Amino acid sequence: MILQHLLKAPSLAPVPHRALVSVTGSQSSEFLNGLLSTSFQGKPLNRFSSILHAQGRVMYDVFLYGTDNGYLLEYDSRPSEAPSLISYFKRHVLRSKVKVRSVTEEYDIWASWGSEKDHGWETDRKWHWAKSGAIEPAWETNDWPWGTEDLVLRDRRGVGMGRRLLVKKGDRPPEAATHDILSADAYLEHRISRGVAEGVKDIPPMQAFPIDSNLDIMGGLDFRKGCYVGQELTVRTYHTGVIRKRISPVKLVDEHGEAVEAASVLENAEIKPATKDDAFRRPRGTGKLLSSTKDVGLALLRLEHISAVRNGTVQLQIDVESRKINVVPFWPDWWPDLQHDNLSDA
Structure with a gap:
């Protein structure tokens, strides 16, 4: 299923609820390498990554922008169960030659998509598969996948996501002259349509597992990297576990297949599977609606339920007072195939 209202024109939108931390100093790369789930190679470079708890659950999904003497880390600043990122970093600095400070008041964050400049560097996606169901992008490019431009990051979490821009507080990006300026809700709709999870609503800190949250597909995990916080459980899952949720x-549609534009009031709603033949036992487990807007959203679902919906044997539903809303998952065209042998019946 492809969203008919997917925005394709060159577009620019602010990204709300984001904060920035500066990590500088001669040992900034070594410092972050011990805390983040992706590897550091050579000089500071842009990238997407995550910070995990010692038990392997996600605390923050982050963007890193390389600077001359360190990094700027962008993250969701809304209150959550996770410790403050600055206090977490300062707890680990010890004697490292590293300086950590907030620079949130110095920059605004924007997303840009739809123009040649926003996607001309895209390449066809190829994947590394693990028997567990974990999936990694295989970057087939001589360029650094996330780009090397100052304060501009290629958003490779999903094809069509465009670029991430840091702009001095109160200014507008140069793209404002050539792109339609849209709302933060338009960015949310764009992100959902590409299947990209982000921030505390989609990846609840201290609760979500990184692979369930698609951090592997989005390039935010390195399963071959040495020791980092949360690495043991993540790598064990990669080698010996089974991925059951994504x-x-x-x-969101009604019983007639018509769009239900009430997604925002349904966030965190429980999604229940129901067989189309009452003679069969109800499938086990439930799902959960995460970020949503209009008639679309992101949901944490069991893979067996997604397969059953595609096979026509199960419906996923949210109970709302006296009616049921049908939840219909769709697999973005850039994603690895859900029916791949390593994922089917996971």
């Missing part, structure tokens, strides 16, 4: 984009 975040998927979904459409």
